[in-house]
Amino acid sequence: MINQGLTIKQQSTFSYICQYEITPFYMSNEIIQSSDxxxxxxxxxxxxxxxxxxxxxxxxxxxxxxxxxxxxxxxxxxxxxxxxxxxxxxxxxxxxxxxxxxxxxxxxxxxxxxxxxxxYPHFPIVQVPLAQSENEFVQVALAQITWYHHISLLTKVKATAERAFYIAETAKNEWSRDVMLLQIQSNLYLRSGKALNNFKQTLPEYQSDLAKSIFKDPYHFDFLMLSTKVKELEIEKLLTQKITDFLLELGKGFAFIGRQYTIEIDNTDYKIDLLFYHAILHAYVVVELKAGEFMPEYVSKLNFYISAIDDKLKTPTDEPTIGLLLCASKSNIKVEYAMRGLDKPLGVATYQLEQLVKDNIDKMIQNKE
Missing domain, CATH: 1.20.58 (Methane Monooxygenase Hydroxylase; Chain G, domain 1)
Known part of the structure; x- marks a missing residue:
């Protein structure tokens, strides 16, 4: 109701203001709440x-x-x-x-x-041979990263193919210069795609090449600051506590689902060490962590978990579940024998807990001397 103490002219002005100022306020709330x-x-x-x-x-x-x-x-x-x-x-x-x-x-x-x-005599690209080929080349655009990234690469990395790798990975993962330097320090170029696997035999071609490039060997868990003599559950706990560092080491696309993830099979509960979903592979990734040397029976258990996730969680739009077994050490021959004949995609890699820390301490001692 308009205040009776206002003059007719004032009432008219008040009505005008309500029409054009107050009404849109309520309308704006309706607009903001609309999905359109x-x-x-x-x-x-x-x-x-x-x-x-x-x-x-x-x-x-x-x-x-x-x-x-x-x-x-x-x-x-x-x-x-x-x-x-x-x-x-x-x-x-x-x-x-x-x-x-x-x-x-x-x-x-x-x-x-x-x-x-x-x-880079062929600016604006750097041209490097494809892996295992001298006649095929891949071209990497140099402008994908900043000048300051390039300065660091020129200083830290001498081989052209290795620099091209870090240029592409930095652009793809949107790494800062500091993160790129951390990846260089951890020798990501030498580790990338090196996990022993059966992807070629168990995944379609478009999926197997991508999966192979994503898994590395060894994985560096130096950010945990642990000694090598440590229990698996302690490593799992610290990895999940430092999930940001862990995801950075795993690489782009990994989404953490859970630790000691419980899955029921035939009225029995089983606990998966670490479960992820990979947004690029469109697949679940089961990670089993072992504190000691690789044992052939670990592969059988991992294969069991992969089958369970395929049956319990995987949807028709998901690609086949992939397994990753991480051990403190491994024999490549034993791994190859253990994986032979399996129809589930899995990889086996090692991890390092203290190598980078040790290297940094050695460098500090050398600098002081």
């Missing part, structure tokens, strides 16, 4: 994010192109005129004088530009 608005809002947000990403990629591409061209020009002038490294000092001085607000033209950065151009 939420879907539309997400659509707009995604468009903005894509535009921001494309803009960032374009800026990064232009900067890398400029730096490569500067580096290439330095190489050409040094080769044509016989100029030594002092030319970089002179150029850095001139560029710094003309671009005082830019920190990108220091002597050190110009030397990185020269190294960048020398390392």
């Amino acid at each position: 608005y939420r879907d539309w809002s997400v659509f707009i947000l995604n468009k903005i994010k894509r535009a921001q990403t494309q803009t960032a990629l374009k800026v990064n591409t232009e900067m890398l192109t400029l730096y490569w061209e500067i580096g290439n020009s330095i190489i050409e002038k040094q080769q044509q005129n016989g100029w030594g490294s002092k030319i970089i000092d002179l150029l850095a001085n001139d560029l710094t004088h003309n671009f005082p607000d830019s920190k990108g033209f220091s002597v050190r950065n110009l030397k990185y530009m020269r190294a960048f151009s020398e390392a």
Whole structure:
């Protein structure tokens, strides 16, 4: 009801305000709660994010192109005129004088530009042979990662194929430079795809190649800061407590479902050490953890759990469940014999608890000396 103390003109003004200011407020709540608005809002947000990403990629591409061209020009002038490294000092001085607000033209950065151009003569891509092939090549776009990632790669990794691997993995997993350096330190390139497995015999081709690339050997659990003499349950508990570090070591796509996951079979409860779902493989992954050396009977138990998950949890839209057995040590021959004839996809790998910690301590001692 309109206040009776208001004049007719004031009442008219109040009604006008209610019509055009108060009514939309209630309407906005209805709009916000509607699924059409939420879907539309997400659509707009995604468009903005894509535009921001494309803009960032374009800026990064232009900067890398400029730096490569500067580096290439330095190489050409040094080769044509016989100029030594002092030319970089002179150029850095001139560029710094003309671009005082830019920190990108220091002597050190110009030397990185020269190294960048020398390392990648086919810019904007790096071309490396496919595994086990000398005639087929894969091309990796250099602009997928930032200049600061590239500087670290040039410093830490000498082999072109290995650098290409880290460029692709960094882009795919959206690693920061620090995370990329951690993966380099852990020798991910040498570990990736190395778990012994039967994927080729048990999975369709499109799935087996992907599964093989995802599992590694060994896995590094150094972030747990444990000694090698430790019980399986203690490792499981700490892995789940440090799930972020564990998922990083496992790789992109793993979603944690549970530890000591209970599944009932013929009125008996069985506990799976660790259960994951892999968003890229679209499959459950059963992980069994053993504190000691590989034993052939471990494979039989893992095969049992894979069958159970396939029967109890897997849906028609899921791919076959995959098993991963992690042991402190293993004999490859024993693993191959144990897996022979199995029709369930599984892999066997080792894990390390303290190698990186030991290496870091050794480096600290050497530096002090």
